[in-house]
Amino acid sequence: MIDTLGDFLRNNAYKFPNETAYTFEGEHVTFAKYFERGNRLASALWKRGIRRQDRISIFSQNSLEFMEAYAACELAGYVAATVNWRLAAPEIEWILGNSSPRVLVFEAQYAETVDKIRDQLDFVELFLCVGGTTPSWAEDYHAFRDSGDKEGAPTRPQPDEIMHLIYTSGTTGRPKGAMRTHRAEIAVGILMATELGLIVSDRLQLIMPVFHVGARFLQLAVHMRGGSVVLHRSFNPAEVLDAIERERVTMTHMAPTMVQMMLEQPGIETRDLKSLHTICYSAAPMPVPVLKRGLELLGPVFLQLYGMTEGGGTTLHKRQHKLDGTAEDLKRLGSIGQAAPNVDVKIIDEEGNEMPVGQPGEILTRTETHMAGYWNNSAATLSALREGWYYTGDLGYVDEEGFVYLVDRKKDMIVSGGENIYSREVEEALATHSAVSDVAVIGVKDDHWGETVRAITVLRAGKSVSEADLIEHCKTQIASYKKPKSIIFVDELPRLPSGKINKVTLRQMYGATVVKA
Known part of the structure; x- marks a missing residue:
């Protein structure tokens, strides 16, 4: 029975123990090894007094250690509270102060930043340093992880308990922590797997930061199907192309500007990219010149997903990316697609009245992928979640066939x-x-x-x-x-x-x- 994200880890370790879960910087980690590392970290944390629903903050670029921290939370019921490493120190301090983690996992390159605000983090009981030189006030991550038992912690999460606490900026300028449950994450993983047509042999290239929901959701989706992840630390267009060829990547995820930079790489016409069947993009519609270039080089591989930290979403499918179609087909390239399965979308005015086709208003969604609310922010939760609907703050309209168009951003x-x-x-x-x-x-x-x-x-x-x-x-x-x-x-x-x-x-x-x- 699959009730939580930890169940998927157990399932993959049982069914596909020797298959590759992650490829990262030349290292190949099997599902069995990934499961064991997650269990050991969960056990080590338990031995130090960390309990179910305690927050574990992760301050890191993409890495295997980041994913292991996720795994420990999935297995034992800890809450993974991510930190955007691109933020300034005052922003990081505020987020950590709001989430109050008992553990902070951080990369050595950010040790100076952590040290500057450490006096304000009296709620953090354990600092775990990944790579480099471990400061005197922290412990080495790998030694700590390996001190745990491979059987894991003696606890498991419940489906409606929080798995992720992911911060997204609000209109007031203060970040808001979206509480995402195991049940919601399973729903979003199934949605993604369905929309992308994922199968067990897929190899997903992850470039976007995994502290964001976009990359995290796709990772969950491919692992729910037993597929493999080719993880990148950051975006480098030449390395992206090298990895697609070398690892026979079948699917990748990028923002449109990244797609453009990849397509502008010298010699891309001579690359063997035949394994690639899908480029999933998000954050904005694909500019038509970029789309044309991509379709000429790679064929019908583009698929757009619209969603947010609070939940998904709509899809513009590969077969709907038509450059040689009707005027309506071309117009729809500027849309964010149609509602995904088990997602309801409606457009309302300021009084809550549903708007007719073609008339703009606020976009509302209703789906099992929604967050449970905002951490320590009941006012924002009550404003965003009402009678099962999520008020996105985006303004848009729908056409006769349900294609959704963004026209402005209510939240600027x-x-x-x-x-x-x-x-x-x-x-x-x-x-x-x-x-x-x-x-x-x-x-x-x-x-x-x-x-x-x-x-x-x-x-x-x-x-x-x-x-x-x-x-x-x-x-x-x-x-x-x-x-x-x-x-x-x-x-x-x-x-x-x-x-x-x-x-x-x-x-x-x-x-x-x-x-x-």
Whole structure:
């Protein structure tokens, strides 16, 4: 009986003990070995007093150790609370303070960052360092893991207990921890496996960070089917192509900008990529020129998934990517597809009335893949989950055949290079500069990144600051990838009668790729 994610680990170790679960930097780990490592880590944690539903935070780039920490939580019922390694120290400190983990697993390269905020982490009882030199205040991860018993911890999770605590930024600028249960993760894994048509012989290439739900969901899906994962530490287009050829990868997952960079690699026409039958992309529609190039080189391999940390989603299937179809077919390339099986989608207005075909409103979804709520944030939970529906905050409409189109982002989210950036958190970072009086942030279309961040800024009387200096200041407050790529200085910001900044007007005035003087 499969009730929790740990059951899938046991099932694969029993059925496919000698098959490869992971390939990573030349190492091949079988399902039996992966199961044993997860069990040993779970046991070692139990011996140190860690109990079911205690949080285990993971601060790491993609690695086998990251996946082992996931496995320990799956098997013993601990909660995996991930940390985006690209965040700035104040953001990391806030997330750790909110989740209050008893254990922090971190890579040695982040030891300095952890040490800077360690005095504020008095709830962390155990620091486990992966690789490099272990600081005096931490323990070596591998030695700690190997001290556990291969039989694992004497506890198992329940289906409705929390498996993941994954943080996603909200409109207030403060991250929100989405609580995802074992039951929801099984549902999303089944959804993904169904939509992608996964089979036991598939070899999935994972490049996107596994602290995000996109890569994590796909990993769960392929392992639920008994397939294999080719894991990358980070994105390098040349290495991606090398791995597809060498490992006979059948499926990969990228943001559209990554696909573009891969297709621009010199000599790609001579590569043997025949094993690849699916490129799953997300975060934004695929630009038509990129799609055309990809279809010419690789054939009908593209599939788009739309979802979020809180739950999925819609699918634009491979057979719906038609460059030589009707005008309607071409238009649908800009959609996010149709509702996946067991997912309901509807569009409503501000009063909750369902909108007719073609009329925009807020997108709502209803599915078993939904989160259970936001950690320590009942107000946000009550706002997002109502009567079984999740209020996405995205604005869109549906056509006659149920294709969903995004028209705006109610939450002012900017998608740049596959990363979600919320304008409010960038605005708050800029506002900490002593020269800034008022600021608003918008997304600007970009052929390479999808969107880039632009700030429209009002300076205080008598104050001055350069564009470059203000951008550098922003980097001290938030992750570098969130910083503005351009800043426009104005005398005042347009406002609505309510006093709110009129971002529609701002986009009309300053949303062009090139701003003319």
